[in-house]
Amino acid sequence: ARSYSITLLPGDGIGPEVVAVAKDALSLVGSKEGFELRFQELLMGGAALDAVGVPLPDETLAAARASDAILLGAIGGYKWDNNEKHLKPETGLLSIRAGLGVFANLRPATVLPQLVDASTLKKEVAEGVDIMVVRELTGGIYFGKPRGFGTNDKGEEIGFNTELYAVSEIDRIARVAFEVARKRGGKLCSVDKANVLEASMLWRKRVTAIASEFPDVELSHMYVDNAAMQLVRNPKQFDTIVTNNIFGDILSDEASMITGSIGMLPSASVGESGPGLFEPIHGSAPDIAGQDKANPLATILSAAMLLKYGLGLESAAKRIEAAVTATLDNGFRTGDIYSPGTTLVGCKRMGEEVLKAL
Amino acid sequence: ARSYSITLLPGDGIGPEVVAVAKDALSLVGSKEGFELRFQELLMGGAALDAVGVPLPDETLAAARASDAILLGAIGGYKWDNNEKHLKPETGLLSIRAGLGVFANLRPATVLPQLVDASTLKKEVAEGVDIMVVRELTGGIYFGKPRGFGTNDKGEEIGFNTELYAVSEIDRIARVAFEVARKRGGKLCSVDKANVLEASMLWRKRVTAIASEFPDVELSHMYVDNAAMQLVRNPKQFDTIVTNNIFGDILSDEASMITGSIGMLPSASVGESGPGLFEPIHGSAPDIAGQDKANPLATILSAAMLLKYGLGLESAAKRIEAAVTATLDNGFRTGDIYSPGTTLVGCKRMGEEVLKAL
Ligand SMILES: CC(C)[C@H](C(=O)O)[C@@H](O)C(=O)O
Ligand SMILES: CC(C)[C@H](C(=O)O)[C@@H](O)C(=O)O
Numbered sequence: 158a159r160s161y162s163i164t165l166l167p168g169d170g171i172g173p174e175v176v177a178v179a180k181d182a183l184s185l186v187g188s189k190e191g192f193e194l195r196f197q198e199l200l201m202g203g204a205a206l207d208a209v210g211v212p213l214p215d216e217t218l219a220a221a222r223a224s225d226a227i228l229l230g231a232i233g234g235y236k237w238d239n240n241e242k243h244l245k246p247e248t249g250l251l252s253i254r255a256g257l258g259v260f261a262n263l264r265p266a267t268v269l270p271q272l273v274d275a276s277t278l279k280k281e282v283a284e285g286v287d288i289m290v291v292r293e294l295t296g297g298i299y300f301g302k303p304r305g306f307g308t309n310d311k312g313e314e315i316g317f318n319t320e321l322y323a324v325s326e327i328d329r330i331a332r333v334a335f336e337v338a339r340k341r342g343g344k345l346c347s348v349d350k351a352n353v354l355e356a357s358m359l360w361r362k363r364v365t366a367i368a369s370e371f372p373d374v375e376l377s378h379m380y381v382d383n384a385a386m387q388l389v390r391n392p393k394q395f396d397t398i399v400t401n402n403i404f405g406d407i408l409s410d411e412a413s414m415i416t417g418s419i420g421m422l423p424s425a426s427v428g429e430s431g432p433g434l435f436e437p438i439h440g441s442a443p444d445i446a447g448q449d450k451a452n453p454l455a456t457i458l459s460a461a462m463l464l465k466y467g468l469g470l471e472s473a474a475k476r477i478e479a480a481v482t483a484t485l486d487n488g489f490r491t492g493d494i495y496s497p498g499t500t501l502v503g504c505k506r507m508g509e510e511v512l513k514a515l
Numbered sequence: 516a517r518s519y520s521i522t523l524l525p526g527d528g529i530g531p532e533v534v535a536v537a538k539d540a541l542s543l544v545g546s547k548e549g550f551e552l553r554f555q556e557l558l559m560g561g562a563a564l565d566a567v568g569v570p571l572p573d574e575t576l577a578a579a580r581a582s583d584a585i586l587l588g589a590i591g592g593y594k595w596d597n598n599e600k601h602l603k604p605e606t607g608l609l610s611i612r613a614g615l616g617v618f619a620n621l622r623p624a625t626v627l628p629q630l631v632d633a634s635t636l637k638k639e640v641a642e643g644v645d646i647m648v649v650r651e652l653t654g655g656i657y658f659g660k661p662r663g664f665g666t667n668d669k670g671e672e673i674g675f676n677t678e679l680y681a682v683s684e685i686d687r688i689a690r691v692a693f694e695v696a697r698k699r700g701g702k703l704c705s706v707d708k709a710n711v712l713e714a715s716m717l718w719r720k721r722v723t724a725i726a727s728e729f730p731d732v733e734l735s736h737m738y739v740d741n742a743a744m745q746l747v748r749n750p751k752q753f754d755t756i757v758t759n760n761i762f763g764d765i766l767s768d769e770a771s772m773i774t775g776s777i778g779m780l781p782s783a784s785v786g787e788s789g790p791g792l793f794e795p796i797h798g799s800a801p802d803i804a805g806q807d808k809a810n811p812l813a814t815i816l817s818a819a820m821l822l823k824y825g826l827g828l829e830s831a832a833k834r835i836e837a838a839v840t841a842t843l844d845n846g847f848r849t850g851d852i853y854s855p856g857t858t859l860v861g862c863k864r865m866g867e868e869v870l871k872a873l
Contacts, residue, residue: 316717359674386772414744
């Protein structure tokens with residue numbers, strides 16, 4: 158039987174609870190579809206800081222690199238919020254993204270018919286929203302140099318970062334986004350601030366150039382401030398969005414909140430080659446950690462993305478997605494998506510229901 | 516009688532129509548309150564590009580500087596979208612902001628009871644929203660150097676910008692924001708990305724330090740991605756927001772769309788001393804320019820901000836605001852805020868109704 162090695166990085170807060178549930182779903186779908194998954198669990202984030210003093214131990218990165226795909230829970234928490242930069246859980250996350258070279262972050266924001274009422278947007282605005290944000294993940298202002306602190310010519314302290322993109326970085330994320338758009342609604346909206354920033358002018362020029370390789374995809378451009386508005390005004394106008402690291406951080410979170418069900422949304426981060434990194438978009442939610450209250454569906458759906466984008470096992474991915482849909486149709490809800498008339502369950506029970514549906 | 520000189524910069528698209536109406540409102544309120552306004556109209560934006568080849572003629576900046584306050588309509592349009600950077604209308608806008616030193620941009624996002632249905636958010640979420648975004652306007656990545664294009668060590672073309680803040684830049688915008696918050700609900704939320712960016716770490720450190728001068732204001736901090744979500748999830752949690760130039764560009768537009776009535780929202784840009792710049796937050800809307808369809812209320816309310824923040828004429832400002840409220844109460848609506856049961860009017864007629872109410 159085919160066999161794959163999966164790195165599990167439970168991380169902090171509710172991370173371990175949701176990863177445990179997703180692991181069971183992966184094992185079960187493997188046995189149904191006739192492949193084997195070998196799991197190794199490693200330290201990352203605050204958990205790693207507490208255990209060994211760094212947010213991303215070398216062994217974790219090495220083991221992750223050597224595996225076929227990585228499933229991450231969540232990292233961070235109040236406890237480490239005031240740490241120096243190199244001792245922040247977030248720094249571990251940025252290091253593993255860079256270390257794996259996963260430059261393309263796919264973040265779907267889909268309003269499920271069962272959960273349309275969870276959105277703060279009016280039903281007719283939220284209904285049917287199905288957006289994929291393709292965010293550049295290993296470049297831009299997150300990684301650009303020079304960065305740091307210094308003194309200006311008046312002797313004042315300054316803090317600075319560099320937003321920088323090279324042609325090859327833009328071209329490769331644009332190609333991923335066009336491929337994604339082609340398999341979806343065939344529409345790609347590139348978001349930038351080309352009326353002000355040179356980095357965005359180059360972005361727009363290259364995305365426009367790459368478009369000639371994808372004549373079947375309709376390309377448009379939008380300024381980031383307008384995109385932030387349009388997501389609220391009429392999110393249904395968007396199919397696939399491609400944008401840089403920082404704008405993608407902001408817009409993908411905005412888009413996900415528009416669906417009203419952050420606890421439901423997965424993400425995939427993939428590179429040219431090598432294993433991909435799959436994680437729910439929600440945080441570590443330290444306030445509900447260890448209370449069996451977390452919604453494991455985002456992590457289960459991240460496991461589905463792992464199967465599809467990480468291992469190329471599309472039918473296994475579909476099985477998981479169908480099981481999640483069935484579980485919602487059966488009326489099960491965790492607290493974050495609960496509404497009167499449905500059955501309130503905890504993290505474990507939700508996992509069991511998904512396994513049953515599988 | 517007191518006399519003030521006002522620079523009018525009608526600009527492009529619907530700019531001239533809405534500025535004409537706001538000018539009449541200013542004149543009338545002046546005669547009621549016993550002060551005189553002397554107007555001079557100057558070229559800026561695409562109009563200046565077409566007439567004299569630059570987006571901000573030297574005479575315009577000099578005259579603006581020498582006046583007591585500036586009222587701007589809107590700039591830009593498809594026609595100039597592909598111009599080189601120094602020939603873009605937007606570059607004129609950035610130059611006048613820098614030239615006037617108006618580092619504090621105040622952008623209210625208020626849901627008026629008459630217009631709550633215009634929001635795409637559910638009524639219970641939108642109702643009562645009253646946010647003031649204080650955006651830093653003359654620093655950060657909009658102006659940071661180095662910027663431009665170049666070649667990296669692999670010989671590839673790069674585009675780059677610098678996000679940079681010095682202590683004095685942060686301190687002065689923080690003080691403005693604390694002052695504003697103090698006169699409003701007493702709550703200030705500073706938005707940054709201090710978990711990743713050094714410029715944001717310094718921002719957070721200084722805003723926290725300045726807080727000690729304002730013990731009566733409650734300060735909180737939020738990451739920009741979370742702020743983009745929270746504006747959708749529960750905008751009522753915000754009173755005053757302070758943030759950098761680029762995050763402010765994005766979040767203030769998002770916040771304004773949450774109110775559902777972009778055509779209603781004014782803004783004020785003020786500096787340490789010298790005249791302030793007042794403008795509606797909407798764009799030049801070239802598609803409806805010259806058709807008497809534009810909503811002039813945002814510009815009329817910008818004129819009210821000009822009276823209040825620019826000239827210190829608070830009672831005159833209140834008169835204008837009251838006249839706008841009365842006009843809405845009387846049921847008059849331009850197309851952008853029309854709903855069944857109200858009276859659809861054009862730009863001029865809306866202006867006349869405000870004058871009547873004055
Ligand atoms: C935790 C933080 C560093 C991270 C980011 O900004 O990329 C997070 O917000 C995300 O979007 O995955
Ligand atoms: C036109 C553009 C340069 C400008 C900005 O980004 O500041 C506009 O979006 C605004 O917010 O006033």
